[in-house]
Amino acid sequence: MFKIGQSSPRKQTLVAGLLAVAGVMTSPLVADCLSLVKGPMVLDVKSCLVIDPVKTFDMNLERYKFIGDLPPVDRQKFYDSYRGLFIKALVARSDAERSGLSPEKGILMGQTIGVFVPPGVAACGALKDQRIAVLMNQACCEGGGQPPCLLTSSYTFKEFKIAGKASTNVIERRRQQKSTSPEQKEADRLLAKKDFAGAAKVYEKLREERKLDILGNFHLGLTYRELDQCTNAVAPLTFVHDRMEHPDLWADEEPVIRRAALLLARCYSKLNRAEKAVIILNGFLLDPQRFEKEIHETLRHKDFGWIRTTKEYQTYTEDAHRALQRIPPKL
DSSP states (O other): OOOOOOOOHHHHHHHHHHHHHHHSSSSSSOOTTTTTEEEEEEEEEEEEEEHHHHSSSSSTTTGGGGHTTTTTTHHHHHHHHSSSEEEEEEEEEEEOOOOOOEESSTTTTTEEEEEEEEETTHHHHTTTTEEEEEEEEEOOSSSOSTTTSSSSOOOOOOEEEEEEETTTTTHHHHHHHHSHHHHHHHHHHHHHOOOOHHHHHHHHHHHHHHOOHHHHHHHHHHHHHHHHHHHHHHHHHHHHGGGGGGGOOOOGGGGHHHHHHHHHHHHHHHHTTTTHHHHHHHHHTTTTTHHHHHHHHHHOOOOGGGTTTHHHHHHHHHHHHHHHHSSOOOO
């Protein structure tokens, strides 16, 4: 565990640099108080820093000068409120919701975020490299100095439960057992060799026996698409696509689900079912920055040529171009 404080000026400079990299010593993050995140999450903790507010909040900086103007008793209370931890964590699963005019569920899934852990909740040793279940809360930060608003994250939680080592749990182990079964390995080998008919036969047998995992169902849909059998691809791809709303969804499954969603839309297009394809495509427009890659592919993939002249797809393309223009440029 790396502690801040009682160090030489050179070490203090190093600590400040580490905190800046961790996202602690930059300008405060102001949360949009009309759309705050709240609810259950599972986090894989990547790093943990102990905050020493005396060192963190440099009163020589304009934004922290107000601290020096506080009466000594109040200044000590202020410091004590920030004597917690700052963790970086991957959101492995999210049932949290963003409030506001357009509520969203499953927010922050798969993203790495900074989180303030209030004083007394935990030590870094209890969190580092652990998978933890928390009730996440996003503070309303409108220029106030209450925790965690002077840090770069407005996310915080007050209680946690250890769910195991990071990237492990019972459901995940069962899923890994399926994906490493000899039968599925053989199907994967056939797919790699482009023996699509042979791979489809093995994958289909595993699906009938309910032994096929998320990736296996996607691969089955892929083999059927390669065999130009989109009618058969719909069922396994729909199974994967529907997992997006499943309570047991984990972050490492999301990339597969996104690929399956795109492939399912392509198959619906090949089947001349424009309305079904566009329902999936419009889902990408709900978060164009997150799904930018998929949106670009929906506009250029040859499979969508089957519905290119339909009103549904033409309306989608107009909406997609507008959505892409709203994405801020990458730094």
